[in-house]
Amino acid sequence: MDRSGSLVLLISVFLVAVSSLIYELVVGAVGSYLMGNSITQFSLVIGLFLTAMGIGSYLTKFITKNLLLRFLQIEIAVGVLGGCSAAVLFAFFTYTQSYFAAMVMVAGGIGCLIGFEIPLIIRILREGEESLRLTVSNVMTLDYVGALAASLMFPFLLVPHLGLMRSSFLFGLLNLAVAWMGIVYFKERLAGFSTLKVYAAAGTIVVGSGFLFSGHAVSFMEEKIYPDEIIYARQTPYQRIILTKWRDDLRLFLDGKLQFSSKDEYRYHESLIHPAMSLAARRDSVLILGGGDGMAAREILKYKEVKSIDLVDFDPEMTRLFRDNDFLAQANSGSLRDPRVKVVNLDAMKYLEECPKTYDVIIMDLPDPNDLTLGKLYTRSFFTLVGRRLDIKGALSVQSSSPFFAADAFWCIVNTVADAPVAHAEDGKFHVRPYHVNVPSFGEWGFTLASPSPIDLSRLDISVPTRFLDERTMAAMFDFPRDMSPRQTEINRLDNQVLVQYYNQGYKEFNQ
Numbered sequence: 001m002d003r004s005g006s007l008v009l010l011i012s013v014f015l016v017a018v019s020s021l022i023y024e025l026v027v028g029a030v031g032s033y034l035m036g037n038s039i040t041q042f043s044l045v046i047g048l049f050l051t052a053m054g055i056g057s058y059l060t061k062f063i064t065k066n067l068l069l070r071f072l073q074i075e076i077a078v079g080v081l082g083g084c085s086a087a088v089l090f091a092f093f094t095y096t097q098s099y100f101a102a103m104v105m106v107a108g109g110i111g112c113l114i115g116f117e118i119p120l121i122i123r124i125l126r127e128g129e130e131s132l133r134l135t136v137s138n139v140m141t142l143d144y145v146g147a148l149a150a151s152l153m154f155p156f157l158l159v160p161h162l163g164l165m166r167s168s169f170l171f172g173l174l175n176l177a178v179a180w181m182g183i184v185y186f187k188e189r190l191a192g193f194s195t196l197k198v199y200a201a202a203g204t205i206v207v208g209s210g211f212l213f214s215g216h217a218v219s220f221m222e223e224k225i226y227p228d229e230i231i232y233a234r235q236t237p238y239q240r241i242i243l244t245k246w247r248d249d250l251r252l253f254l255d256g257k258l259q260f261s262s263k264d265e266y267r268y269h270e271s272l273i274h275p276a277m278s279l280a281a282r283r284d285s286v287l288i289l290g291g292g293d294g295m296a297a298r299e300i301l302k303y304k305e306v307k308s309i310d311l312v313d314f315d316p317e318m319t320r321l322f323r324d325n326d327f328l329a330q331a332n333s334g335s336l337r338d339p340r341v342k343v344v345n346l347d348a349m350k351y352l353e354e355c356p357k358t359y360d361v362i363i364m365d366l367p368d369p370n371d372l373t374l375g376k377l378y379t380r381s382f383f384t385l386v387g388r389r390l391d392i393k394g395a396l397s398v399q400s401s402s403p404f405f406a407a408d409a410f411w412c413i414v415n416t417v418a419d420a421p422v423a424h425a426e427d428g429k430f431h432v433r434p435y436h437v438n439v440p441s442f443g444e445w446g447f448t449l450a451s452p453s454p455i456d457l458s459r460l461d462i463s464v465p466t467r468f469l470d471e472r473t474m475a476a477m478f479d480f481p482r483d484m485s486p487r488q489t490e491i492n493r494l495d496n497q498v499l500v501q502y503y504n505q506g507y508k509e510f511n512q
Helices: 003-035 038-062 067-083 085-095 099-126 132-161 163-185 193-225 265-279 295-300 316-324 326-331 348-354 372-378 380-388 407-419 471-476 498-511
Strands: 229-235 240-246 249-254 257-261 285-290 308-312 341-344 359-365 390-399 431-439 443-451
Touching (some): 003 067, 038 372, 067 163, 257 265, 265 359, 285 295, 285 348, 295 308, 390 407, 407 431
Parallel strands (some): 285 308, 285 359
Antiparallel strands (some): 249 257
C-alpha cells in the first residue's frame, strides 16, 4: 500500500477510535438515564463492550481475504448499529419490558464489530512496506488519542448541545464517512464495489434521517414515558430536565426521577424548612444545598429577619430556568429573583470546602442518593463539613428519602449525621431528631433535623403563613410507627458509600 493509502487508513483509525468510545458512553448514559444507578449501568456496559471487542478481535483471524472490503463493510455496520443505538434502547424501554436484553445485544453487537477494526487495519497496513513496529505504534497512538478526544467531547460538547440520541446518530454518520472515504479512495482495489456503495448509501440514508428527526423521536418516546404533556425538556451537562403539566399540576423530573408535583410540593418544602427555621436561635443567614427550583427559598423568605440566602446548585440551567421563566417563577413566588438570594452554581462539597462563612440555618434539599455522585453528599465527611459552617445555635435540615420504601437508607442518613464530628458542638457531635410526613406524590417521606446544641422540640412553632404545617402537625411528625422504627445501619463514608446500596436495594425490594 502506498503512503497516501496508509494515511487514509490512519485517519480512519482516529475517527474510528472517537466513534467507538462515544458509542460506549452513549449506551452507558442512556442506561443511567432510563434505569438509574449509573455505576451499575456503566460497569455493565464497559464489561460488555470489552468482552465483545475481545471476541471480535479473535474472530478476525478467520478473515483471510479481501481485508479492505471487510473493513469497509464493518464500518457500514458499525455506523448503522452504533448510530441507531440510543434510539433502539429508548424504543425498547418505552414499548417493551426487555430493555436489559436490548442493551446486551446492542453493546455486544457494537463491541464485537469494533473489535474487528484495529486488527484489520493493522493487517491491511502490513500489506504495504511499513514495519510491524511502526504500524502498531502509529495505529495504537491514534487509537488512544481518538479515545481522549471522545472523552472530552462527550460531556462538554455533545450531551449538552446535541443530546444522547442525536450524538449517536452523528457518530454513526462518522463511521459511514470512513466507509465512504475508503470506497472513494480504494475503489480500484475493491471487489463488489457497486454493492458496497448501495449498502453505504442505504446506511447513510437511515442514520442521516435519524439525525435529522431525532429531536422528534426523543419527544415522541418521552411523551410515552411521562403520562402528562411535556412542556420543557433539556439535556444539560449534568442531568436531563423534564417538566410536565396536566391542568394545574406541574411536575419536575431530573433524569427520569420525580422531584416535585405542584399539587403537593408545599407539604414537602414546608416540612423541610420550618422545623429548622423554628429551631435556630437566629435566622439571618441561610445556606441551601440543592433546591435549584427555588421552592425551599420561597419558604425561607417568609421570615422577615432573613438577610441572606446562599443557594448552591451545581446546574446553572436549573436555577436559570426557575428564575427567568415567568410561569415557573410563579411556583416559587419569584424567590430566585429576590435580592437576598445569591445563586452559586458549584458542587456542594467544593463549596463547603472553600466557604469561609458560618450560617444560622443550613438546608440540604438534594436529590436522593441513588448513585455515588449523590451519595458522597450524604457521607460522614460531608456532614463534617456542614457542621463547620453551622452556628452552634443553628439548625440543619436534611432531605433523607423515605423511611417506608427505603428504611435502611433513611436510618443510614440519620445515623451518619449523628456520627459526624462537630468540633464546636457541646457533645462534639450533632444532636439529631428524625421526622417524617406524607407527601401524596412520593408517599411517606423523611427528614433529619440536627443541631450542634440540644434540640428541644417544645420550642418549635410556626410563625409564618403555611398551607399544611401547624404546631400540632409538626409535633406529630417526630413520632414513628413500628414499621418505620429506628434501625442500626453502617455509617455512610466516602470509601464505602453503603447508603447507595441501601437506597437501591430498598426500592428494588419494594418494587418486586
